[in-house]
Each structure stands twice: as structure tokens, then as C-alpha cells.
Amino acid sequence: MPIVPDVPAHGGDQDDDRGAAVPGGPPFRDETPPTTSHRAASQEPQEPMPSAPRPAAAPQKKSAGRDLGAAIGVGVGLGAVILVSLFVVKAVFVGVIAVAVVVGLWELTTRLSERKGIKAPLVPLAVGGAAMVVAGYLRGAEGAWVAMALTALAVLVWRMTDPPEGYLKDVTAGAFAAFYVPFLATFVSMMLAADDGPRRVLTFLILTVVSDTGAYAVGWRFGKRKLAPRISPGKTREGLAGAIAFAMAAGALCMQFLIDDGAWWQGLLLGLAVAASATLGDLGESMIKRDLGIKDMGTLLPGHGGIMDRLDSLLPTAPVVWLLLVLFVGSG
Structure with a gap:
């Protein structure tokens, strides 16, 4: 979603994985430690004092789930950069696409490494991804496919410099990342070429x-x-x-x-x-x-x-x- 802030679980498009808070304290609120005093043990039990009624919880307002002001500000800034680069010089917008692709690949490969231990090689992906965007703009669909194939080959070769353990999952993730981010983004540069x-x-x-x-x-x-x-x-x-x-x-x-x-x-x-x-x-x-x-x-x-x-x-x-x-x- 380009500039629209996420929405709550009541409706819209936000995932909300926050679970309910775990209650703390003893299992029973009125539970007290037992006394060993003879006098206390011989006393008659006293009637508990009636507790004051609790005020009703105020209804919660719907929230966007994020800092709406920051989301709008960032969205307006990104929109300005896109529009200026798009209608001033086409080549500048191609550069904007390439930068977005490289940053997106860095985020994706970093999360794969942190959460799954999958080490998709970033260097050939970043270089090949940027080249893919440029090739799509200059040579159309044929250039995009050739750049995609060369990027996948570069991923296979680059990963050979590390030990063989995990080779298959790393290169598979690399090929997926090359298709998911730069190859799909190449269609934007192909639109721009018209x-x-x-x-x-x-x-x-x-x-x-x-x-x-x-x-x-x-x-x-x-x-x-x-x-x-x-x-x-x-x-x-x-x-x-x-x-x-x-x-x-x-x-x-x-x-x-x-x-x-x-x-x-x-x-x-x-x-x-x-x-x-x-x-x-x-x-x-x-x-x-x-x-x-x-x-x-x-x-x-x-x-x-x-x-x-x-x-x-x-x-x-x-x-x-x-x-x-x-x-x-x-x-x-």
C-alpha cells in the first residue's frame, strides 16, 4: 500500500498480531497469607466490606494503528519525489525505481537471514536488480528477461564461495527475491519507456x-x-x-x-x-x-x-x- 496508513482489525487492511495482555498478580485478589496468631485464629470471621462499584470502561476509539501524522507526511514527501522525477526527466525516475528495488532487496534478505537463517546473496541481487530495471527501460521485455536470467545465474555462482550447507535454500530464496522485487518492478520502467x-x-x-x-x-x-x-x-x-x-x-x-x-x-x-x-x-x-x-x-x-x-x-x-x-x- 503506497501511502495509505494501516487500519485496525475491525476493518480495512492491517494485520494486528497483538494478543491480549496476560493478567498479573495472584490468582485470587482477596487471597491473604495465613496467620499463626492464636487470637486471630479464635476470632469470628468478619463480613467483608462491600467493594465500590467499578466505573464502566470508556469505549475505545478506532485507531489507524500507526502514527497517522508521520504516515501522511512521509506519503506526501514520497509522492512529491515521484511526481517531480516522473515528469521532469524519465531517466531520473528510472533511478528512483532502482533505488527502491535495492532497498527492498536489502530489507527482504535481512529479514530472511534474521528470522530463518536464509542467506540470499545481496550483492548480485542488488547489482542484477538495478540492471534489470535499466534493461527493461532500454530494451523492453526481452532485456528484462535476459537480466533476470543473468541475475539468477550470478546468485548461484556467488553463493558457491560459502560452505555448501544451506546452498539450495539460499539460492532458491535468492531467485525468489530477484523475481519478486526487481523483475516485477521492471514493468514500471517498461511502462515509462512509452x-x-x-x-x-x-x-x-x-x-x-x-x-x-x-x-x-x-x-x-x-x-x-x-x-x-x-x-x-x-x-x-x-x-x-x-x-x-x-x-x-x-x-x-x-x-x-x-x-x-x-x-x-x-x-x-x-x-x-x-x-x-x-x-x-x-x-x-x-x-x-x-x-x-x-x-x-x-x-x-x-x-x-x-x-x-x-x-x-x-x-x-x-x-x-x-x-x-x-x-x-x-x-x-
């Missing part, structure tokens, strides 16, 4: 953000029925319906006014696909984080978590938007 590339990328970003916003707003207010309680207890079916409605409306507007030769009905289909892929992306990273036993992938972005916590819905949505735009209006 003549109207900045507007295609802007459409992609708007639809993903609007989908997350719709899920947040509708799920927070009306969410009752869980969507995938074993994976993400905070997600609701009502939130998914909100994501679909918001994204389809935004898609119709974007295709009509931002994309050359686009039509509003194409935007409806595009918005529906974005809502589905963004939701699956959120669930996918929730599955990874639950397996690792963590709530966030990092702490780099106050109020948001890490870079990977903001890329979760963007990464799987990028190839969907790229493909549908090529089918609807051509590669540009």
Missing part, C-alpha cells in the same frame, strides 16, 4: 493508491466479514468491495483523460484488475511476514514500516497494468 510513459505510470500509481484508499475507507467504516482471516485478519469483504468500486471509477477517469486513445470502459476493466492484484499483493506479503513472524519488513519510513511494506500492492500490479495498457492502446 511515448506517454509518465501518464501510464501515473495511472498505475493512482489506481493502486485509490484501490488501497477504498479498501481502507470502506473496510474501516463498514467492514464486518473477514476476507482471509488466517492470512490477514484485518481485511474484509466490504473493504475489497470498496477497493473495486474506487479503482473502477478512477480507472474510467484515467483512461478517458490521461491515456491517449483510451476509453472509459477500458478503465473499468483496468480498475477491476488493479483492485484484484493489489489485494493479492497485500495478502502475499502478509503471508511472508506471518511466516517470518514480523509485522513490518523494516522501519525506514516512519508511519509506514519499510520500503517493502509500501511496495506490496505495487509490485504485482505493475505487470497487470502494463499488459492491459498494451492490449488496450498499444506499447506506445
Whole structure:
């Protein structure tokens, strides 16, 4: 979710793994140590004093679960950087994508090492991931696939410098990381390469953000029925319906006014696909984080978590938007 703060378990899109507090103190509040005094033992038991009624607990207000002010500030800052780099010089935005990819790979490989002891080699992943983004921009899908294959090969060779124990799981995790972060991000640079590339990328970003916003707003207010309680207890079916409605409306507007030769009905289909892929992306990273036993992938972005916590819905949505735009209006 790019800039939308997480939501409580009542509805929306936040995982809340906090359990109930464990009560402390003795098992019985009125329990006292036994006395050995003869006089105390011979006294008649006294009637206990009636306890004062406890005040009713004040109803708790719904909370976003994070520092909302910091989340909004960071989101606005990131949005400004993206827009300036996107519409001033295309090559600068390619650099922004590459930096996000490298940081995301660092977060992912660090968490794998800390929580599972899996040591996916970061150096070939970072170099190959950045090269993958550039190759996709310059050479299209063919360049992206070649860079992906070379990155996977580099991971296999680099890991050979360490002892063989754990080799298979390390290189498998490395290949997964190469596909999950830089390869999916490459579709953003491929969108950018079109003549109207900045507007295609802007459409992609708007639809993903609007989908997350719709899920947040509708799920927070009306969410009752869980969507995938074993994976993400905070997600609701009502939130998914909100994501679909918001994204389809935004898609119709974007295709009509931002994309050359686009039509509003194409935007409806595009918005529906974005809502589905963004939701699956959120669930996918929730599955990874639950397996690792963590709530966030990092702490780099106050109020948001890490870079990977903001890329979760963007990464799987990028190839969907790229493909549908090529089918609807051509590669540009």
C-alpha cells in the first residue's frame, strides 16, 4: 500500500498480531497469607466490606494503528519525489525505481537471514536488480528477461564461495527475491519507456493508491466479514468491495483523460484488475511476514514500516497494468 496508513482489525487492511495482555498478580485478589496468631485464629470471621462499584470502561476509539501524522507526511514527501522525477526527466525516475528495488532487496534478505537463517546473496541481487530495471527501460521485455536470467545465474555462482550447507535454500530464496522485487518492478520502467510513459505510470500509481484508499475507507467504516482471516485478519469483504468500486471509477477517469486513445470502459476493466492484484499483493506479503513472524519488513519510513511494506500492492500490479495498457492502446 503506497501511502495509505494501516487500519485496525475491525476493518480495512492491517494485520494486528497483538494478543491480549496476560493478567498479573495472584490468582485470587482477596487471597491473604495465613496467620499463626492464636487470637486471630479464635476470632469470628468478619463480613467483608462491600467493594465500590467499578466505573464502566470508556469505549475505545478506532485507531489507524500507526502514527497517522508521520504516515501522511512521509506519503506526501514520497509522492512529491515521484511526481517531480516522473515528469521532469524519465531517466531520473528510472533511478528512483532502482533505488527502491535495492532497498527492498536489502530489507527482504535481512529479514530472511534474521528470522530463518536464509542467506540470499545481496550483492548480485542488488547489482542484477538495478540492471534489470535499466534493461527493461532500454530494451523492453526481452532485456528484462535476459537480466533476470543473468541475475539468477550470478546468485548461484556467488553463493558457491560459502560452505555448501544451506546452498539450495539460499539460492532458491535468492531467485525468489530477484523475481519478486526487481523483475516485477521492471514493468514500471517498461511502462515509462512509452511515448506517454509518465501518464501510464501515473495511472498505475493512482489506481493502486485509490484501490488501497477504498479498501481502507470502506473496510474501516463498514467492514464486518473477514476476507482471509488466517492470512490477514484485518481485511474484509466490504473493504475489497470498496477497493473495486474506487479503482473502477478512477480507472474510467484515467483512461478517458490521461491515456491517449483510451476509453472509459477500458478503465473499468483496468480498475477491476488493479483492485484484484493489489489485494493479492497485500495478502502475499502478509503471508511472508506471518511466516517470518514480523509485522513490518523494516522501519525506514516512519508511519509506514519499510520500503517493502509500501511496495506490496505495487509490485504485482505493475505487470497487470502494463499488459492491459498494451492490449488496450498499444506499447506506445
